[in-house]
Amino acid sequence: MDFLPLFHNLRGRSCLIVGGGETALRKLRALVEAGAQVTLVAPDIAPAIEALAKEGNPELVRRCFRRRDLRRPVLVIAATNDARVNARISRLAQVRRLPVNVVDNPALCSAIFPAIVDRSPLQIAISTGGSAPVLARQLRGRLETLLPAAYGDLVRLAERCRTRVKARFANSNARRGFWESVLEGEVAELVFKGRADEAEAALVRRLDAAEDRAVGEVYLVGGGPGDPDLLTFRALRLMQQADIVLYDRLVSKPVLNLVRRDAEQIYVGKTAGDHPVTQENINRKLAEFAQQGKRVLRLKGGDPFIFGRGGEEIEYLAELGIPFQVVPGITAASGCASYAGIPLTHRDHAQSVRFITGHRKDDQLDLDWQQLASPGQTLVFYMGLNGLETICAQLSAHGMAASTPAALVEKGTTPRQRVFVGTLATLPAIVRAQEARAPTLIIVGTVVSLHEKLDWFGEPGKDLRGQSGSCADT
Ligand code: SAH
Numbered sequence: 280m281d282f283l284p285l286f287h288n289l290r291g292r293s294c295l296i297v298g299g300g301e302t303a304l305r306k307l308r309a310l311v312e313a314g315a316q317v318t319l320v321a322p323d324i325a326p327a328i329e330a331l332a333k334e335g336n337p338e339l340v341r342r343c344f345r346r347r348d349l350r351r352p353v354l355v356i357a358a359t360n361d362a363r364v365n366a367r368i369s370r371l372a373q374v375r376r377l378p379v380n381v382v383d384n385p386a387l388c389s390a391i392f393p394a395i396v397d398r399s400p401l402q403i404a405i406s407t408g409g410s411a412p413v414l415a416r417q418l419r420g421r422l423e424t425l426l427p428a429a430y431g432d433l434v435r436l437a438e439r440c441r442t443r444v445k446a447r448f449a450n451s452n453a454r455r456g457f458w459e460s461v462l463e464g465e466v467a468e469l470v471f472k473g474r475a476d477e478a479e480a481a482l483v484r485r486l487d488a489a490e491d492r493a494v495g496e497v498y499l500v501g502g503g504p505g506d507p508d509l510l511t512f513r514a515l516r517l518m519q520q521a522d523i524v525l526y527d528r529l530v531s532k533p534v535l536n537l538v539r540r541d542a543e544q545i546y547v548g549k550t551a552g553d554h555p556v557t558q559e560n561i562n563r564k565l566a567e568f569a570q571q572g573k574r575v576l577r578l579k580g581g582d583p584f585i586f587g588r589g590g591e592e593i594e595y596l597a598e599l600g601i602p603f604q605v606v607p608g609i610t611a612a613s614g615c616a617s618y619a620g621i622p623l624t625h626r627d628h629a630q631s632v633r634f635i636t637g638h639r640k641d642d643q644l645d646l647d648w649q650q651l652a653s654p655g656q657t658l659v660f661y662m663g664l665n666g667l668e669t670i671c672a673q674l675s676a677h678g679m680a681a682s683t684p685a686a687l688v689e690k691g692t693t694p695r696q697r698v699f700v701g702t703l704a705t706l707p708a709i710v711r712a713q714e715a716r717a718p719t720l721i722i723v724g725t726v727v728s729l730h731e732k733l734d735w736f737g738e739p740g741k742d743l744r745g746q747s748g749s750c751a752d753t
Contacts, residue, residue: 282391496601500579688719
């Protein structure tokens with residue numbers, strides 16, 4: 280973090296602006312709005328500033344900056360058009376440990392002004408650390424359109440009713456649930472229509488009827504294959520309101536970063552060598568947290584219902600009568616296929632697609648190879664890296680041509696995605712030579728031949744194509 284955002288209480292406090300032009304005026308307006316008492320020092324002063332001074336704030340001092348001007352203020356702004364003067368003010372202020380802002384020169388600043396969305400008492404400050412002020416302003420524009428003008432009134436209503444609501448609930452989860460329903464529902468809508476009194480009455484009615492008991496819930500959410508842009512809106516919304524999250528190894532870091540900041544995070548993934556958390560243990564934890572009134576996010580890679588054991592988890596919850604909802608995610612097959620430019624079905628190639636587990640039990644892969652080897656379909660193997668050789672050998676042995684195109688997608692949809700392309704005969708050697716690492720997905724079928732033409736995600740020339748068992752340079 281380059282700067283720590285803080286909100287300053289400047290009411291009645293003395294601030295110094297050096298400079299009398301347009302930029303000084305902009306800062307002056309912000310300071311006056313925050314209730315600061317401003318002294319403005321400059322030999323020449325713009326008429327708009329003079330006009331403000333007539334109303335008493337700022338106090339004008341018509342001369343050049345002097346060192347003693349730094350005696351009183353708690354904040355200093357250098358806004359002259361002379362870079363040397365600005366630098367000197369910055370140096371002198373910093374010696375005195377005074378926060379200083381030099382307009383358009385982040386290197387000389389110990390404090391910077393953010394772009395502000397003001398719905399006082401709600402305020403949103405946006406900063407790029409001085410690197411791209413235009414971007415900060417664009418973002419502000421977007422946020423302005425998202426927040427109704429009367430948002431501040433909603434905050435004031437909450438402030439007025441706070442003590443009363445607090446006294447009503449012993450259970451803090453129940454209290455939070457109450458506020459959530461108030462701040463998003465009918466009450467908020469009344470405030471936005473400018474009917475604050477009616478809104479308060481509606482809030483009080485709800486408060487009288489509220490139960491002092493929190494009902495927890497489990498959100499079984501598919502986090503997709505890695506790229507956070509592939510989350511659904513609903514997944515994101517639930518991720519933002521969860522109190523606690525139990526997540527798997529396959530959930531990518533950028534996806535996990537979108538979970539509410541203060542939600543407790545519990546890793547329940549299975550990694551070789553670790554003591555894995557048993558499925559039964561996970562089921563029990565989900566239930567326990569929900570019974571405490573928490574909103575529990577069960578976040579899984581891909582889709583929770585595809586090789587994700589999501590079904591078992593909610594079966595357990597259903598038996599206990601615990602409410603839950605399920606949010607689908609983009610499964611690895613869809614994600615990897617799209618990002619590798621391999622359509623899973625295609626009128627000229629495949630009329631069906633099958634998702635198969637390639638996970639070996641006791642070193643065996645017990646699948647109906649005869650059926651899998653039949654033409655006109657695409658095969659997608661999950662968890663198949665260790666079994667790749669067996670898969671290719673068995674398919675060939677059961678009549679699929681050794682020249683059938685096959686691909687292995689490593690870390691699909693992430694910036695580290697690699698796609699290895701070969702045939703049933705060549706893919707295992709290519710993958711071994713390139714030391715592919717999990718997670719990987721195997722796609723078998725003539726659709727793989729389209730990758731060359733349709734790849735849009737991989738860098739040009741970065742294709743890991745196998746030629747007669749070898750791999751082209753990356
Ligand atoms: N529920 C998940 C699958 C869990 S099984 C889903 O719907 O995607 C775990 C397997 O998924 C891995 O062994 C791998 O085969 C596949 N997988 C998950 N994410 C992947 C990714 N980003 N790239 C390649 N394969 C992935």
